[in-house]
Amino acid sequence: MRESDANRIRQLQLLATISDEAFAQITRGALVQTFPAGANLIYEADSVDFLYILIDGMVELQGHWHDKESTLAVLRPISTFILAAVVLDAPALMAARTLSRSQIVMLPAETFRAAMREDPGFSVAVAQELSGCYRGLVRTIKNHKLRSGTERLANYLLTQQVRQGGGDTVELLYEKRILASLLDLTPESLSRAFAQLDKYGVAVTGSRVVIGNAAGLRKLARPNALIDNHQPPRGDVQGKAAKELWPLPGDRGCGMEVE
Structure with a gap:
């Protein structure tokens, strides 16, 4: 290597x-x-x-x-x-x-x-990583069981908004059928969820999503630190929205969180 x-x-x-x-x-x-x-x-x-x-x-x-x-x-x-x-x-x-x-x-x-x-120290690091995986899985289960499909999509878009720099435009990184499956939705349900977000200024063109009313979207999504684990981009993220989306210490998720 x-x-x-x-x-x-x-x-x-x-x-x-x-x-x-x-x-x-x-x-x-x-x-x-x-x-x-x-x-x-x-x-x-x-x-x-x-x-x-x-x-x-x-x-x-x-x-x-x-x-x-x-x-x-x-x-x-x-x-x-x-x-x-x-x-x-x-x-x-x-x-x-x-x-x-x-x-x-x-x-x-x-x-x-x-x-x-x-290496005992390495064993501790592996245990911590697996604990993060477990917590990420719990977050995903709570997200799927306690929220509607529209709420799941709204939180996904807020996650991507933070991870992609905090602007008004979010790029969907993979096909919508994969996004639907990731959010535990059918493709038809995903389309309906996007339509329901139209009133919050969410406009979709291909893989490009414009969030015209982020405050309204956050009000609908109600991001919660005990469910969501939004990772900020490198550097400090400022503002009330960023603080609402900040992950709890020690949580990583090992890919089991909703990306």
């Missing part, structure tokens, strides 16, 4: 405090691969030989049952996935595929577990 790639993944909170010896151990034998859009990385029930770290591109995590499939999360850099399966040496519960050309670091699972056994 190139030094530049090693430095990038070392920025992850999961790996920030690992000893140099343990880091060298888990990156020995690591693979760095570039995949085209639409590449299947993992299938459900696969044995897990690597921890995956997305360093460029976009990855969708999916669940399947008979002829149905659902988007569970959409990941952007830098993100790990299937950490719990690696720790437990268990089959994957989710499938993963690329939504765009993606570069992924693959750390051997066995050496990862060995480093956990030998």
Whole structure:
């Protein structure tokens, strides 16, 4: 693995405090691969030989049952996935595929577990990461069970507004059918939810969404720190809206939050 790639993944909170010896151990034998859009990385029930770290591109995590499939999360850099399966040496519960050309670091699972056994500080970091994953999953469940589809969409748009710099225009980063599945909606329900947001100044043209009345949208969405985990862009985010959307300390979500 190139030094530049090693430095990038070392920025992850999961790996920030690992000893140099343990880091060298888990990156020995690591693979760095570039995949085209639409590449299947993992299938459900696969044995897990690597921890995956997305360093460029976009990855969708999916669940399947008979002829149905659902988007569970959409990941952007830098993100790990299937950490719990690696720790437990268990089959994957989710499938993963690329939504765009993606570069992924693959750390051997066995050496990862060995480093956990030998480096107590690293084990604590893994426990903290998995705790963040659990809390992110709880947030997602609460979002889906306690809010209407329109409220879920409103909060999604507010999340993206913060993450994309706080302006009035939000770019949808993937197809609307994926967004619908991510929000636990049908494509038809998503269209109706967008129509209901028209009164709040939300106008959609292709992948471009203009938010004409952010204050009204926040009043409808009622963002809540115990459900939402909006990540601000780099640097300080100012204003009342940013404070309402600020995440609680320690929450990361491991891709299980609503992106």
